[in-house]
Amino acid sequence: MSWLKPADAGFAVRSKLADLGYGAKLFLRLMVRGAQSLRRFGLVRDQIHFLGNYSLAIIAVSGLFVGFVLGLQMYYALQRYGSSEALGLLVALSLVRELGPVVAALLFTGRAGTSLTAEIGLMKAGEQLSAMEMMAVDPVQRILAPRFWAGVITMPLLAAVFSAVGIMGGYVVGVLMLGVDPGAFWGQMQGGVDVWRDVGNGVIKSIVFGFTVTFIALLQGFVAQPTPEGVSRATTRTVVMASLSVLGLDFLLTAMMFSI
Amino acid sequence: MQRSNSDIWVGLFVLIGGAALLFLALQSANLLSLNFQKTYNVTARFDNIGGLKPQTAVKSAGVVVGRVESISFDDKSFQARVTLALQNRYSFPKDSSLKILTSGLLGEQYIGIEPGAEEKNLQAGDTITATQSAVVLENLISQFLYSKAAEGSSSTPSTPGTANKK
Numbered sequence: 404m405s406w407l408k409p410a411d412a413g414f415a416v417r418s419k420l421a422d423l424g425y426g427a428k429l430f431l432r433l434m435v436r437g438a439q440s441l442r443r444f445g446l447v448r449d450q451i452h453f454l455g456n457y458s459l460a461i462i463a464v465s466g467l468f469v470g471f472v473l474g475l476q477m478y479y480a481l482q483r484y485g486s487s488e489a490l491g492l493l494v495a496l497s498l499v500r501e502l503g504p505v506v507a508a509l510l511f512t513g514r515a516g517t518s519l520t521a522e523i524g525l526m527k528a529g530e531q532l533s534a535m536e537m538m539a540v541d542p543v544q545r546i547l548a549p550r551f552w553a554g555v556i557t558m559p560l561l562a563a564v565f566s567a568v569g570i571m572g573g574y575v576v577g578v579l580m581l582g583v584d585p586g587a588f589w590g591q592m593q594g595g596v597d598v599w600r601d602v603g604n605g606v607i608k609s610i611v612f613g614f615t616v617t618f619i620a621l622l623q624g625f626v627a628q629p630t631p632e633g634v635s636r637a638t639t640r641t642v643v644m645a646s647l648s649v650l651g652l653d654f655l656l657t658a659m660m661f662s663i
Numbered sequence: 664m665q666r667s668n669s670d671i672w673v674g675l676f677v678l679i680g681g682a683a684l685l686f687l688a689l690q691s692a693n694l695l696s697l698n699f700q701k702t703y704n705v706t707a708r709f710d711n712i713g714g715l716k717p718q719t720a721v722k723s724a725g726v727v728v729g730r731v732e733s734i735s736f737d738d739k740s741f742q743a744r745v746t747l748a749l750q751n752r753y754s755f756p757k758d759s760s761l762k763i764l765t766s767g768l769l770g771e772q773y774i775g776i777e778p779g780a781e782e783k784n785l786q787a788g789d790t791i792t793a794t795q796s797a798v799v800l801e802n803l804i805s806q807f808l809y810s811k812a813a814e815g816s817s818s819t820p821s822t823p824g825t826a827n828k829k
Contacts, residue, residue, distance in 0.1 A: 448667075451677075452673045455677075566683070567683035598688050
């Protein structure tokens with residue numbers, strides 16, 4: 404039992420707590436002082452350009468194919484019960500409520516989160532962040548905050564694009580290829596999808612995911628070991644932690660939003 | 664703030680995102696059909712509301728004329744108190760009756776208004792008493808089974824079917 408020393412356990416708990424506290428402090432700084440960076444919107448705009456525009460292609464293409472697959476699979480399942488008219492409703496609900504926000508957040512993690520972590524980590528490794536502090540420029544305000552807010556703004560837009568393109572994909576497969584009646588496709592969808600309950604909650608979800616993914620990516624870059632190894636590890640951790648948090652949070656949010 | 668080349672691309676991106684949201688709201692959720700018209704509230708009491716939920720449609724002759732505003736339980740009469748928000752442009756006679764109906768065999772439930780014959784119309788705050796509860800499939804089946812059993816053994820006086828009759 405040499406591996407179980409109380410001191411080790413205590414140290415592990417203490418260091419985890421310290422990490423958690425550091426993360427919470429950074430989050431607060433981003434929220435409070437980082438909000439000022441919204442006034443220098445040029446910085447945020449450049450980051451939206453980098454995070455949003457360059458992610459648009461992968462999000463749109465993935466959304467299209469997810470819509471295709473949903474249309475196909477749901478059609479075969481519904482066909483058995485003779486209710487293939489409900490295809491539009493099923494595709495729209497599953498995209499707007501779950502798949503849109505979640506898959507877009509996972510793709511955003513892989514496409515944008517990793518690059519954020521690597522960028523910040525390399526800045527740290529190159530001591531650019533320390534140099535900024537020497538010049539009395541707050542790196543949190545100048546470097547992290549614009550990226551943070553850009554991610555928060557970008558994420559809901561990307562999720563909406565994902566859902567919309569996915570619905571179009573479901574339409575292409577269901578109506579144009581498999582011959583579901585277009586009136587029933589749209590009519591059932593419009594009858595069953597509620598603007599606030601379904602679309603609105605999906606948007607709220609994607610905003611929460613935007614906060615989560617961007618913050619985890621920035622935090623991992625900011626606390627990375629300033630070595631090539633450390634940056635690579637931080638990037639990996641970003642993907643793992645952000646994906647797991649998105650999936651876990653999604654369950655919690657769904658349970659809270661759609662339980663009643 | 665100086666302008667930059669990325670302005671137009673960011674603008675386009677935000678526009679595309681906005682258009683997607685608009686598409687979701689208008690085309691998939693049909694926001695336009697949600698009318699923000701004024702409504703008046705009418706309450707109704709049901710013995711059993713089945714699977715009725717808030718925001719369920721209230722239809723008359725198949726046309727949506729309102730929504731279910733809220734559902735609560737009245738522990739004095741042990742009935743469900745359902746508040747309906749009916750659109751102002753539609754008025755119904757005071758003695759109209761309500762039915763909880765199901766669209767299709769497995770569809771969702773809605774409330775149907777059968778107009779009455781009285782001259783006066785329903786006002787805000789009125790209570791509709793002539794209601795017909797939701798059809799509970801289990802009760803129907805058990806009634807059917809009991810009546811079948813009663814037919815089979817009609818000679819015996821104490822059939823379980825009598826116990827089930829209301």
